[in-house]
Amino acid sequence: MTENSKKSRDQAESFFSKTQTQSMALNRIISEHDAVSQAREEKTARLRELRLEKEAEELAAAPAPKRKGKR
Secondary structure: OHHHHHHHHHHHHHHHHHHHHHHHHHHHHHHHHHHHHHHHHHHHHHHHHHHHHHHHHHHHHOOOOOOOOOO
16 A cells, blocks of 8 residues: 555656646746747837837928919
8 A cells, every 4th residue: 555655646746747847848938938029019119219200300301392372
């Protein structure tokens, strides 16, 4: 009976260890994914800001369109 108990305990510990390892790997993958997503969002925001600044400068530097009056 002690042997069955030891075998069951060893199997349970093995299963727990495997599950814990998988959980840690999943957490690492999720953390890496979150870091990549955050970096992408920051880069997109920076590029959007630069684009808007450039468009504003181009709009300010563009000559005003001539108006045609009805006469």
